[in-house]
Amino acid sequence: MNKEILITGGAGYIGANIVDLLIKKKYKVVVIDNLSTGNKSLIHPDAIFYNVDISDKAKLEEIFRMHIIDTVIHLAALSSVGESAKKPKKYFKNNVKGGLNLLEAMVENECKKIIFSSSAAVYGNPQYVPINEDHPINPISIYGETKATFEEKLKLFDKQHDLKFLSLRYFNAGGSSDDNRFGEIHIPETHLIPSILKLAAKNREISIFGDDYDTKDGTCIRDYIHVVDIAEAHILGIEYLGNNAQSEMINLGTEKGYSVKEIINLCSKTLEKSVKSKIEPRRKGDPPILIASCGKAKKLLNWEHKKTIHHIIESAWKFEQKLSI
Ligand SMILES: NC(=O)c1ccc[n+]([C@@H]2O[C@H](COP(=O)([O-])OP(=O)(O)OC[C@H]3O[C@@H](n4cnc5c(N)ncnc54)[C@H](O)[C@@H]3O)[C@@H](O)[C@H]2O)c1
Structure with missing residues (x-):
């Protein structure tokens, strides 16, 4: 049977590109997105789509019961650095509390593998470049803070529940799918x-x-990285976690x-x-x-x-x- 992958934020820019590649690779794909910053035109016609907010624990539980999810790819987040400075509570609620709901629903349903969309924003002002994963975590934006906080939650869930994760720290994503069908739509565009x-x-x-x-x-x-290169790293990430590997934080850049x-x-x-x-x-x-x-x-x-x-x-x-x- 083909593996079933759950993607939160799959109607967003990077999520849609990951969904597209997963479907090309014959995975079954389940998308959860509340369309807050996503776009209907980016929903892949061959994915199962749920218009659900990750804060809705009951709905998450229901979805986990309806599918046999092998790995979760968690992209759902608010990601504007500027907006995060003005609305820190909204960012922590969505990116940290919402993410915790997802982790709880996962462990309650025996799903123990997750790939998280982290960001270079966790490093803050670099002490040296190129930045490796051992660089101190010192975010200078609320957005970066939410990503760093969620990484800590992941470590906790690994310790307490043996949940294995890859936290992929993307640098700046750009470009569109090879057929130019799935690309960047942010309103307002800040990238x-x-x-x-x-x-x-x-x-x-x-x-x-x-x-x-x-x-x-x-x-x-x-450091600008093509969105299809990011998507490919997730396919390799699923294979990596499938081999009983350890949790890791990994940079994706050029x-x-x-x-x-x-x-x-x-x-x-x-x-x-x-x-x-x-x-x-x-x-x-x-x-x-x-x-x-x-x-x-x-x-x-x-x-x-x-x-x-x-x-x-x-x-x-x-x-x-x-x-x-
Ligand atoms: N674009 C970049 O350069 C970049 C760099 C580093 C990290 N990231 C991270 O990658 C992920 C995707 O970024 P993107 O550029 O595709 O952004 P995006 O806004 O296009 O996609 C995010 C998706 O998540 C959905 N979403 C947000 N909150 C949700 C919630 N509570 N419940 C359900 N769905 C929700 C949105 O509707 C949207 O479809 C984000 O986590 C972002 O922080 C992006």
Whole structure:
């Protein structure tokens, strides 16, 4: 029998890409999403979909009773750094309390394997780059704090209930599925690449938040990873947890960083037009530089990124063009 995988947040950007790859690999997929930031157009037609909030324990229990779930992939979360500073309670309730509900429903139903979508935001201002998994956890945003707190809950559930987890700390996701069907839709869009593409297409200016950071051109540097590469790591993660492996925290990135200005120039090449920009004050919670060290992903999962920044921008642009048709 094909394994049944439960994905929370499967109607969101990264979730939809993981669902798409799982279905291509012949897994049975059950999606739970409350569509708070997800999108109906990203629900895979071959997945079983439940419009459920992870805070609804009774519904979660019911779903676990109806399916024989092998592994849970938990993406459901609110993920805007800016909003998290303004609404910390909302973020802790959704990302930590909601996640705890899910863990409780899992152990009550003898489901003991989970892959969690963590983030580079758990590291805060890096003490060194590239950042490996031994780097101190010191988030500087509420969003990052919720991810770090949930990682601690996972460790507790491992100790108390033998629940095994992989916490995959994504750096900056970008791009769309190979057929450009599943891509980034955030309303409002806060992520750099789709923001540039959307605004530049309408000849509008893109805001650069701070150009006085201690980086090569003064703008923030990030490690951009293609969403299909992220999805592939989850497939390997399911296999890893299936082999009675230990719980681990693993970075997913490319070990290469690009500044905001460099990304604007690359987008400008793809769009074949100049992109207008303006400098605005720094945003709270933005570390100057985040670049992953990915040796652990290679060693434990035999995973390496395959797609370049050019693939990311091109596939993001193809998805944008489809959206605007
Ligand atoms: N996009 C990135 O670059 C990035 C980087 C690091 C980590 N992450 C993490 O990856 C995950 C997915 O990110 P994304 O960019 O696809 O975001 P997204 O907003 O597109 O997807 C999140 C999904 O979770 C759903 N959701 C949220 N709260 C829920 C709840 N209480 N119950 C049920 N469903 C709920 C939303 O409706 C949405 O479909 C998040 O956990 C995010 O923190 C993303």
